[in-house]
Amino acid sequence: MFQLQEVRKSYVRRGHAVTALGTSSLEIARGEYVAIVGPSGSGKSTMLSVLGGMLTPDAGKVLLEGVSLYDLSVAKRTAFRRERIGFVFQTFNLVPYLTALENVQIPLYLAGLPAVEQQARATELLGRVGLGERIHHKPSELSTGQQQRVALARTLANDPPVILADEPTGNLDPDSRRIVLDFFDQLHSESRTILVVTHDAIVADRAKRSFYLRDGAITDQPEQPKLRVA
Ligand SMILES: Nc1ncnc2c1ncn2[C@@H]1O[C@H](COP(=O)(O)OP(=O)(O)OP(=O)(O)O)[C@@H](O)[C@H]1O
């Protein structure tokens, strides 16, 4: 499904280059549920953005379903991404002045669905995440966990086969985290491909495979503790 081939990404600020992602290769099969774990600054968000077609790497290729994302024109890449990838963020990225229903309608509107169908589908999705009674609430009128569920409903609007999530539970209390993780389990059982970036061992444990990033390099194992307490 996903192939990262010798991808590299640096950021240059005031003439100073920071290597966020060293030359990295990896393959993720269709339907896999994978966690990307690593310390702050290790390159996790950079990797997710590169995988998601949102950040052009300096070198290497990213293939999604065999298509080289960064060999597409920007317009084609955007369309390809919209059809196939749903993003979930730590900060939800809801539009504050729109209701839950309207927020979920956005991707359906962008896809050109008639208004009546947008509303029907958005209502159904909000019901699916347990917010059927809250569809006319704005983000500020919802709890944090409910806001993340609205964001999840929006992510699912176009029925994407791939979900990329960056610390999706970073701002949530344990109960809301469990609801979101149970939902990810459901999405996995529907054969979607899920990649979740996290610091949280409880989140990583739900995934079927984890890999670790350290200083922009992929390893299979977390760094071993240097000190052992007898
Ligand atoms: N837009 C940017 N400009 C310059 N440097 C950046 C930029 N974005 C990230 N970096 C640097 O690239 C490195 C990797 O950043 P990245 O955001 O991918 O880390 P991360 O693993 O997601 O961290 P966190 O867990 O804190 O979110 C860091 O050293 C960071 O300072």
Ligand SMILES: [Mg+2]
């Ligand atoms: Mg990050």
